[in-house]
Amino acid sequence: MSRPMPERLAVFDLFAGLDAAAMDDIAAAAVERRLDAGEMFFLQSERAERFFVLVDGRVRLTQVTPDGQQVVVRFIMPGEGFGLVAVLAGNVYPLSAEAMDPAVGYGWDGPTFKTLMARHPELATRSLSLVAQRVHEFQARNRELSTERVERRIARTLLRLTNQSGTRQSDGVRIDLPLTRQDVAEMTGTTVYTVSRVLAGWHEAGIIDAGRKRIVIRQPHSLVAIAEDLPPAR
Amino acid sequence: MSRPMPERLAVFDLFAGLDAAAMDDIAAAAVERRLDAGEMFFLQSERAERFFVLVDGRVRLTQVTPDGQQVVVRFIMPGEGFGLVAVLAGNVYPLSAEAMDPAVGYGWDGPTFKTLMARHPELATRSLSLVAQRVHEFQARNRELSTERVERRIARTLLRLTNQSGTRQSDGVRIDLPLTRQDVAEMTGTTVYTVSRVLAGWHEAGIIDAGRKRIVIRQPHSLVAIAEDLPPAR
DNA sequence: CTGCCAACTTGCGATAGCGCAACGTCGCCC
DNA sequence: GGGCGACGTTGCGCTATCGCAAGTTGGCAG
Known part of the structure; x- marks a missing residue:
């Protein structure tokens, strides 16, 4: 499992504004995962061990309702993260993440990421605003679903x-x-x-x-x- | 404007697990706000200056769509916070917060709260999981809206x-x-x-x-x- | 090249939910 | 202790959307 390049990570939203030393530290803790098309980064209702930032490829996030209906939650493009919310909440993944083509992601597990946040407060702030942004998106989508044709x-x-x-x-x-x-x-x-x-x-x-x-x-x-x-x- | 009691704050989700010293520090930075029924803590599309934790009363969070339709996002009961996401994202409030009865809230502004988080890393972690929980709720509601009668x-x-x-x-x-x-x-x-x-x-x-x-x-x-x-x- | 399968289309009947209009009714305020 | 206004109900016609069934089509595997 090759070591991720800090330079490649620095372009991601999640790491915006962090200095080189911090990036080295963060990158050193990352695990790279390579998937073929159709393979899963993780499955809905598994324990949320690890979240990922997508480096290459595309990922589809889907959720299955208790009675078997499927919902596409969103698509992930390179540079975006997924699974963060579940890992931070210490929960189970609320959705499945499938590679739509050969995909590469870097992953961090919860405890590791919490340690990183404590060492680099910037990281906590960035995480918060990213998650806050998700809240906004979902809220907007809710409003659409309930008021629009x-x-x-x-x-x-x-x-x-x-x-x-x-x-x-x-x-x-x-x-x-x-x-x-x-x-x-x-x-x-x-x-x-x-x-x-x-x-x-x-x-x-x-x-x-x-x-x-x-x-x-x-x-x-x-x-x-x-x-x-x-x-x-x- | 009276100084909030740290003991009263300690029961809130947001501050769970913080020690007395931290609570004193946090409480000292809070501003108390008392509203009559029908008054607003804040209005949708104002700059998000300050978020609140509700101490007493009830609050209704509503959102108005561009074409004037109203949506009730949720109700806030004592002990719950509101406005946090907007403040952390450094945005505009995405919704309005109205006191349904005489209500008391404690508020913190963004810079102050960020300072507090830097001083008390626990606070950042708690904030993250609370916000993460919101994401889950909205996601669940989305799924309901799109698949259920x-x-x-x-x-x-x-x-x-x-x-x-x-x-x-x-x-x-x-x-x-x-x-x-x-x-x-x-x-x-x-x-x-x-x-x-x-x-x-x-x-x-x-x-x-x-x-x-x-x-x-x-x-x-x-x-x-x-x-x-x-x-x-x- | 050919065949096959997933993806896509379309006609059609069924219906959930909308929303106007008109009417009840509760409770609060003077 | 009225009366008024907000809240709630209900009949009714309407239509957006559903979802089955029965196709068509495109592109890839062999």
């Missing part, structure tokens, strides 16, 4: 994914995730059927270009108009 | 409120909050009409006893059965 929620979700992992190309912005209709449905709290119909409508209207596991936004402004419920902008 | 969500919400502020009485457990149908609707992402109809049904069935701003759970097990979607228990 499906179409609007899907629009918002696509825009969010665009920000997180969009690539500009000649005919619009492409979402760099192999997104199934099912995935979108699970992210927006609806069904495959409805997602399919909505996307078909937008395709019709020239707003997006959608294929198998592929979505390209051609007219982001139209999507924003739908998300914000503006007058159907000319 | 209204009836089930209402059942769950009542049970949750029962845990948070229920008083056992001869004919069942009473929820000690002046809960409007509107409030319940805003907590569960539905409408007054639907809440009214559902509660009427349960009243009919003898599961609850509901009046103006008053809900008593007579058969908690039946409500659990609904929440968990069990066979309509005999």
Whole structure:
């Protein structure tokens, strides 16, 4: 298991503003994990031993309800962390983390990370604001789920994914995730059927270009108009 | 503005496990605020200066969507904190905090609290796990909102409120909050009409006893059965 | 190249939940 | 001890969304 490079870690949100000495210390405590596509970093309801920062690849976080329905909680791109909340709370993982492609992550276990936080107070502060940010995101999503129609929620979700992992190309912005209709449905709290119909409508209207596991936004402004419920902008 | 008693603070989640010296230090930095019913601790979208721990009274946290719809995020009972996440994230308050009755809170501003955390690492750890717990709650609520029917969500919400502020009485457990149908609707992402109809049904069935701003759970097990979607228990 | 399978689509009937409108009713304030 | 306003209820028509069933399609494995 190779030793992570402190320089590579320094770019991550979680470690922003830490000095080189601190980074060395933190990196020395990390464990690298390499997974193939389809393998799991951890499974829902296992004891939360270790959290990770993703260095390479993509990760899908999913949650299964007691009665077997699946929900996609979010996607993780390189530089982002996952599992932190569960480890800090000393709980069980509330969701599963699956590598969507060959992925590399660095991990720290709870006690180790707590020691690191005590040595580097900055780290505690950073962790707090990252977790606080998660709270905001979930709160926003809650509000959406309870007050907005499906179409609007899907629009918002696509825009969010665009920000997180969009690539500009000649005919619009492409979402760099192999997104199934099912995935979108699970992210927006609806069904495959409805997602399919909505996307078909937008395709019709020239707003997006959608294929198998592929979505390209051609007219982001139209999507924003739908998300914000503006007058159907000319 | 009277000085808070350290002994009173020590019972709060946020300060669990801190020694007397630390408590003195923390209490010395607190500011007491007394509000009448209907007054606000803070308003949504103000700069998040200060967070509070509630000592007495009850507080309602609400969020207003850009297009004017209101959502009840949660209720705060004595011993609980609110505003912490916003202050730590150095943001704007994402919601408003209204005193439902005459209320007393102790407050700390961000810089002060960060100093305190640096002096007492335990405090940082406690803060982290409290915030982490919030993440869990919101995540659970998200899952509910996207996978469950209204009836089930209402059942769950009542049970949750029962845990948070229920008083056992001869004919069942009473929820000690002046809960409007509107409030319940805003907590569960539905409408007054639907809440009214559902509660009427349960009243009919003898599961609850509901009046103006008053809900008593007579058969908690039946409500659990609904929440968990069990066979309509005999 | 071909066949197969997962992903996607679409018609259609079913229904949960919405929300207006109109009406009860409780309790508090003067 | 009225009367008023907030809260609660209910009938009713409406539609967004669901979800089955029965397809079509794209792309990859062999």
